[in-house]
Amino acid sequence: MDALRRVSAALAKAPAVLIGGGAGLSAAAGIDYSGEGFRRAFADYIARYGFSDLYSSGFYPFPTEEERWAYWARHIEYTVLARPAMPLYRRLLRLVDDKEYFVITTNVDAQFEKAGFARDCLFVVQGDYREMQCARACHQKVYSNIEAAQKILAAAHDLTIPSEYVPHCPVCGGKMEMHLRVDRYFIEDEAWHRAAQRYAAFLHTYGRGEIVLLEMGVGFNTPTIIRFPFEELTMADPQALLVRMNTEPAPPRLPIQARTVNIEAPIPEVVDALLAAKQENAAT
Ligand SMILES: [Zn+2]
Numbered sequence: 464m465d466a467l468r469r470v471s472a473a474l475a476k477a478p479a480v481l482i483g484g485g486a487g488l489s490a491a492a493g494i495d496y497s498g499e500g501f502r503r504a505f506a507d508y509i510a511r512y513g514f515s516d517l518y519s520s521g522f523y524p525f526p527t528e529e530e531r532w533a534y535w536a537r538h539i540e541y542t543v544l545a546r547p548a549m550p551l552y553r554r555l556l557r558l559v560d561d562k563e564y565f566v567i568t569t570n571v572d573a574q575f576e577k578a579g580f581a582r583d584c585l586f587v588v589q590g591d592y593r594e595m596q597c598a599r600a601c602h603q604k605v606y607s608n609i610e611a612a613q614k615i616l617a618a619a620h621d622l623t624i625p626s627e628y629v630p631h632c633p634v635c636g637g638k639m640e641m642h643l644r645v646d647r648y649f650i651e652d653e654a655w656h657r658a659a660q661r662y663a664a665f666l667h668t669y670g671r672g673e674i675v676l677l678e679m680g681v682g683f684n685t686p687t688i689i690r691f692p693f694e695e696l697t698m699a700d701p702q703a704l705l706v707r708m709n710t711e712p713a714p715p716r717l718p719i720q721a722r723t724v725n726i727e728a729p730i731p732e733v734v735d736a737l738l739a740a741k742q743e744n745a746a747t
Contacts (some may be wrong), residue, residue: 466724467733470675471740473704479669480559480677481696482687484568484575487709489681491730492549494572504541507622508534517541521643528638529623532630535641536615539608542572544594552578554734555632555679558741565665569688570680571643584665586658588688594642596650597632605642605652606633666696674703679730680709697722708733 474480495501497516505514512522517538525531552574566575567586573593575585595608608630616626630639642650651659676696681689691711696721697705707713707724712725726733 466726467736470706470724473675473736475674475744477675479563481676482566482676483678483681484566484570485681489572489574491680492551510512528629529626532615533619533622533624536612539592539612540616548577549574550732554738556580557737563669567662567689569685586662590643595630595639596642598638598640600648600650601635603650603652605650663745670696671700676703676705677708682710
């Protein structure tokens with residue numbers, strides 16, 4: 464495949480790689496939000512609440528906090544606690560680990576970190592399933608929810624929990640919320656801002672050379688986070704190569720067509736092919 468050869472050659476040469484990870488990447492990795500895996504793990508929820516997928520279920524108007532946190536603990540278990548680093552993420556790391564790299568992602572499932580990507584090289588923009596915050600953002604801090612989730616899982620019965628297991632804000636005593644960007648109360652804490660600064664610093668250092676931008680599974684839900692900025696970066700840097708996997712090509716009005724490669728093949732196949740080419744290059 465010519466497109467893959469071109470990407471592989473660019474990767475071999477580039478000192479730096481910027482990865483943009485969207486929902487399609489975790490779906491390609493096998494984290495199943497609506498298929499058989501979801502239906503098995505949430506059969507009781509589907510029967511009671513009529514859930515169709517693990518995205519919309521997060522917005523279900525649970526009648527009580529006890530039911531809501533029982534649900535979220537199951538969600539956290541399914542997406543994070545019971546899930547190791549997926550092979551696709553581990554292979555992706557092997558593809559870039561001899562370069563300067565940085566990852567910006569809208570994914571909240573911690574897969575980049577689990578796979579071994581350096582935490583200093585990650586900007587996780589939209590929150591993290593492993594964290595919670597004050598629902599009204601009364602103070603700018605986020606908290607791990609892992610221990611709370613484990614206790615809830617042990618205490619849950621008939622899709623609810625005793626009230627004493629419901630998390631409360633340690634400052635105002637109000638409701639807690641998952642640390643996910645669903646409304647204007649989303650907290651961008653110190654760690655978030657430091658990551659944003661490291662991303663800016665990475666772009667400052669490497670965004671004007673032979674950088675490869677790997678845009679993986681990024682759709683149109685939040686195009687201002689990865690998709691549009693990657694197009695702008697490609698426009699600003701005549702040596703950049705934008706590689707779009709599993710999404711629509713850049714609009715023809717943008718003068719970056721010649722430096723954009725669109726790959727429609729499944730992402731795991733693409734990563735495997737690029738990895739094989741890299742190993743072949745290393746051997747010769
Ligand atoms: Zn509070």
